[in-house]
Amino acid sequence: MHPTGEYANGADGSSAPPRGRKRRRKRLLVVLVVFTLLAGSGLLAGGYYFDSVPTPTDLKLPESTTVYYSDGRTQMAKLGAENRTIVPYEQMNDSAKQAIVAAEDRTFWTNKGVDFTGVLRAAWSNITGGQRQGASTITQQYARVAADLKGVTYSRKVREAVIAWKLDDKYSKEEILGFYLNTVPFGRGAYGIEAAAQTYFGKTVRRDAPASQQLTPAEAMVLCAMVKQPEADPNDPEGSPGYDPRRNAKARQNSIDRWNYIRDGMVKLGYLSAEEAANLAYPDGVKPIDPNAGQSGLDRPTGLVVKHVLSELRQTDAFKDKPADFIRNGGYKIVTSIDKRVQDAAEAAADIRRDTAPEAVRGQPKNWQAALVAVEPGTGRVLGYYGGNNGEGADYAGWYYDDNGEARGFGQHPPGSSFKVYDLAAAVRDKISVKQHFDSPETKEFPESGRTKDSPAGPIRNAEHAPCQPDCALWEATVASLNVTYFELTEKLGKAKVIDMATQAGVDSMWATVKGNPQPQRVELRGEPADEVARHFSTEVGIGQYGITVQDHANGMATFAAGGKRAEAHFVRSVTKGEDKVYQEQLTRTDLELDEEALNQLDWTLSRVKAAKLDNGWDSAGKTGTWQAGQSTTQNVHTWMVGYTGALAAAVWLGTTDGKPLKTKDGSYEVYGSSGPGPIWRQFMEQATAALKLDPDKYRFGTPEFPGDTPSPTAAPTTAAPSATVQPTPSEVRPSASTSARPTGGPKPSPTSSPSLTPLPSLSPSRTKAPR
Structure with missing residues (x-):
């Protein structure tokens, strides 16, 4: 109440003095x-x-920050x-x-x-x-x-x-x-x-x-x-x-x-x-700050997209060094690159708990997990992203920086033979024809790389078989996924060229095995000369031993789909506040220097991979891959399918949440790139391209000339179940100490000497694995 006698009519502590x-x-x-x-x-x-005198009911409060799909109208999530x-x-x-x-x-x-x-x-x-x-x-x-x-x-x-x-x-x-x-x-x-x-x-x-x-x-x-x-x-x-x-x-x-x-x-x-x-005490009952209070849409698969969006924006000049809740409570309108049609197709195919998923992966054990990322060739826009069913849970497709600047995600997985697309691209850039023949026996020693019968890892063994063996053209070895051929190709090119091709195409990070550390450590591939980066990896890089993210792999495919023009993968198209433009995507492209013949040979070869063939009239190209568990030749922990059309690129990973081998509900371990992620990739590509209503005739692949070569066989080689194990070379590799900034299309890396990424639980790097 008012002090006695100071104000008239102040009995309830709210009355004003009379006016006269x-x-x-x-x-x-x-x-x-x-x-x-x-x-x-x-x-x-x-x-x-x-001048008007508005009352509270007349006022329009600042809006919460709202995240939209690429159309700018369909709401994805509400923040703040x-x-x-x-x-x-x-x-x-x-x-x-x-x-x-x-x-x-x-x-x-x-x-x-x-x-x-x-x-x-x-x-x-x-x-x-x-x-x-x-x-x-x-x-x-x-x-x-x-x-x-x-x-x-x-x-x-x-x-x-x-x-x-x-x-x-x-x-x-x-x-x-x-x-x-x-x-x-x-x-x-x-x-x-x-x-x-x-x-x-x-x-x-x-x-x-x-x-x-x-x-x-x-x-x-x-x-x-x-x-x-x-x-x-x-x-x-x-x-x-x-x-x-x-x-x-x-x-x-x-x-x-x-x-x-x-x-x-x-x-x-x-x-x-x-x-x-x-007698009055300062109260200690103030509730903790809840960054998710009032938010919606974050528990869905697109909640992971929101995390990438926030991580990406924090690296821009507009939002750098701002408090964690600055964007959430800023009243911004964020338009993402995610196309609702593509996202729906991604979730329908990759969420293997849904009835819409392909029959081959539907209803499988609970520890099965898939991830899918789709990127638009030429722009780097991430059109679809599925890293898990719960946006508040683990991200199996990539990694991002959280509110505290800590790297989060489970998105790195050994790509196995799906990584061979970068070996192949490096080869055709160096004028190595896909019709050039290689000695491709069942096993082969490579003393220069430490793979001999007397070494702990032993010689390189093929996990597939092809009718052309022991003398196969590069394209035949690609379709059959012959490790011997690709290990020799990596030695011939030099691992620096292979890593450089992967880096230029879109793979920004790779996880290396470090002596004394039970988990692989992230190495940033950009910012250092290729020869320096290559020191962290062995020749096994060419057959997919070292983990990469689904997002990076998808961007690499988009680069090939765009004719060798790499764009930065990104999630944000624009940010506005009222009428003010706060941030706008910057579309830039770099050239891999793949000439038309090299691109045509690359497309031609990858289009012969059976798992990449679509039934909707589109020219398509792709590659499967698996990474095996321990010394097993049949039990796979990671399986992949990556590929592209001229209008859309996508990468699919299928593995387990606990690092155990993939085992079907019927008790079989026969899960490969073609039988697991392959159906997911094909269903997604067909549904997404249909939803986008694009004309396949505008995106046809070119025809290679194969200068100096005779026409190749028309029959594709057959493949069989894996029959041998490829073991990694025991080596001590060190993570990069580079702290160079990542472009704004992705999260800014922390020093990899002390990475904060929570990696996917997996078998010890010292245990034997074999790629496919």
Whole structure:
């Protein structure tokens, strides 16, 4: 309540003094002051008659940040926690009314709604080019908040004075205080005292609620302390964190200091006695900050897309070094690269728990997991992304940086023979014809790479068989996935050329085995010379021993689909706030320097892979791959299918969540690239291209000339079940220490000497594995 005798009619702590002759005198004074300021500032005095005076119900609050599909209309997710619940002034208990007056405007009940000294100071600052001055009275603060929320920039405090004057003239003090308490931001996206009470304490300001559920004076003082700075300063979040006691230690101390200031004001105004104030304790019941509060759509598969979107944006100049919740609570409109039609096809095929998944993978054991990424050739736009069924769970298709800057994801898997597409591309770039023949016996020693019968790993063995053996053309060895041929090809080219081709095509990271570390470590492939990067890997890189992500592999396929033109894979097309463009994708391409003949030979060879053939009339190319468990020749942990048409590229991985071999519901271990991820890839490609309604005749592959070669056989070689094991060479490799920034199309890497990526649980790198 008001101090006894200081205000008339103040029995409930909310009444204003009666108005009579003082109002006319005040109005005359205000007219003179405002007229002088308006004239001196070059503003029209007529603004008094035309500036609107909105009530809280008229205001449009800042929108939560919303994430959209590529059409800019279909909502994918809602971020942030902007919320407000209007409570009529007479239904509020006194705690918030008294605390806000003690905190923000102790003369509220007697002042004229305008701080004339502050107005004069602001006017002089405006005239002389000084900084903008803030409002002081609660009436002026409401005027400023209301004007800003309407999207009007009131750069001069005289305009605030005009609106405040009109407010004070038109509404009672009780009404104005009600406007203010239902409108002012309290942080964490809470607008108005009721939303704040719910957000911070899980309580209400309604006086008709049970006493135990009502906001107490001490709690109201904590909330009202936050009005001074509702959010951390984005340019200095640690040094100027605001007054939310759960943000950090400094913010808590700020809150306590201001809480004491408000308590003193409560005593001075007579709302608390000295004894009551002395017995009042700072409340410790503030709820922790929940970054997901008020959000929606994050528990779906596209929730992982949102994580990549946020990670990507944090690497841009517009959002770099901003607080974790800056984007979520910023009221932005984010348009992603994800095409709803493509995404639907990806989820229908890769979510193997659905009835829409291919029969070959549907209803299999619970530890089976698939991942699929589709990229648009020539732009790098990720059109579809499935890294798991739960957007709040593990990401098996890639990795991203979380709110704390930690790398998260399970998206790296040994690609096995699917990696041979980069060997092949490097070969045709070096003018090695796909019709060139290689010695391709069942087993072969490679002393230069340490693969002999006397070495721990032994010689290289094929996991497939082809009728052409022991003398096969490169294209035949590709279709049959002959490891002997591709190990020799990698030696011939040099592992640096193979890695360089993969890097230029789209593989930004590869995971190396490091002595003494039980988990593979991420090596950033870009930013260092290829020879330096190659030191971290052995010749086995050419047959897919080292893990890569599904996302990177998909981008590599998109580069080949685009005629050797690599674009940066990315998830964000644009970010806007109101009418302002905050961020726009930058589409750039680099050339692999693959001439037309090389591209035609690459397409021609990969189009002969049986698993890559589509039934919808599209020219298509692709490659399967598996990585085996232990010394087994039949049990596979990772299986792949990657490929492209001229309009769409996609990579599919199928493995397990626990690192155990893939075992069917019937007890069979016969799961390969062609029988597991192959059906997923084909169903997706057919459904996605149909949904995009593109003309396949516009995306036909060229025909190679094979200069100097005789026509090749038309019959494709047959394949059989794997019959031998390929063991990795025991070697000590070191992760790259490079910290060069990744382009904005992907997450910025942390130093790989101490990676924070949570890798997929897998068998120890020292155990024997065999690629296919």
